[in-house]
Amino acid sequence: MNRINGKAHGKVILIGEHAVVYGHPAIALPLLSAEVSVTINRSPTMCIDCVYHQGELNDAPSAIDNIRACIEASLIKLNKQNETFELVISSSIPQERGMGSSAAVANACVKAIFDFFNQPLSEDDRFELVQVSETLAHGTPSGLDAKTTNSLLPLYFIKDKVIEPFSMVMEGYIIVGDTGEKGQTRMAVSSLRKRKEKNPAVVNELMNQIGEYSEQARLCLQNNLIDQLGDLMDKTHQNLMLLGVSNQILNRLVNVARQSGAKGAKMTGGGWGGCMIALAKTHQQAHQIANALKRNGAAQTWILELG
Numbered sequence: 001m002n003r004i005n006g007k008a009h010g011k012v013i014l015i016g017e018h019a020v021v022y023g024h025p026a027i028a029l030p031l032l033s034a035e036v037s038v039t040i041n042r043s044p045t046m047c048i049d050c051v052y053h054q055g056e057l058n059d060a061p062s063a064i065d066n067i068r069a070c071i072e073a074s075l076i077k078l079n080k081q082n083e084t085f086e087l088v089i090s091s092s093i094p095q096e097r098g099m100g101s102s103a104a105v106a107n108a109c110v111k112a113i114f115d116f117f118n119q120p121l122s123e124d125d126r127f128e129l130v131q132v133s134e135t136l137a138h139g140t141p142s143g144l145d146a147k148t149t150n151s152l153l154p155l156y157f158i159k160d161k162v163i164e165p166f167s168m169v170m171e172g173y174i175i176v177g178d179t180g181e182k183g184q185t186r187m188a189v190s191s192l193r194k195r196k197e198k199n200p201a202v203v204n205e206l207m208n209q210i211g212e213y214s215e216q217a218r219l220c221l222q223n224n225l226i227d228q229l230g231d232l233m234d235k236t237h238q239n240l241m242l243l244g245v246s247n248q249i250l251n252r253l254v255n256v257a258r259q260s261g262a263k264g265a266k267m268t269g270g271g272w273g274g275c276m277i278a279l280a281k282t283h284q285q286a287h288q289i290a291n292a293l294k295r296n297g298a299a300q301t302w303i304l305e306l307g
């Protein structure tokens, strides 16, 4: 077995998506059970082994331009532009589900490259190098994915202002259900922008409420208030439905989770596909909810222990 040189994990947005685009707070949680690991082997040419390509990095498809850029930026930072190796990427994070797959892969690659050359990696350099990849993948990334996929703590986030890890004291579990459909973050964000231009009063009010719910959710996580947190998740989902960014399959899985005993449930991330999340008090309930989601069409589920 080769030694793993770099690792990172997935993320989910607990609360605050979409409103965060307009300056309201959001909370993201690390999802340790969905992970990426990267191993580096010596090689006479620069090669990559991942789902998109096995072979010379130069021949890789444009789908991994972001990873190529991040590898090149890492080598420049280390002054090792002439070195070659093979990067083997293995990931259990599905792509385009709002689970931070691209940032997690970039994080694991950057960490692996620095580890391979036995060089220390500062937090600032790691973040900057992952953002090279995220900028190519997403245009103007907020940095939330780059941070959360490398954090063991939840993050409280206000766009361009605050990215703050905080500790929680919460006995409970988050169940993540994948609809099996790609999320459509860009389109949902742009449709919401149009809706906001047409009907600013209604949209702003719904966004303000989501911002309030995020603030309250942080207090819930810090004070073990599970019933209240579930209620905030339900209310946020209601607002996201009214904002037009949920869809039938997300709503159906949210209802399945509630009927199976969840304290609360909502879509997560950009919407129009992607994932939903639910809150449970015990591990057994979390399993029951995960099973019910799978019976009702979820492609995959994950269980995350809050703590």
Ligand code: PMV
Binding pocket: 013, 016, 017, 018, 019, 020, 021, 097, 098, 099, 100, 142, 183, 185, 189, 268, 269, 270, 271, 274
């Ligand atoms: O789908 P994700 O996890 O990348 O989350 C998108 C979150 C939005 O608030 C909808 C967009 C954004 O840029 O913050």
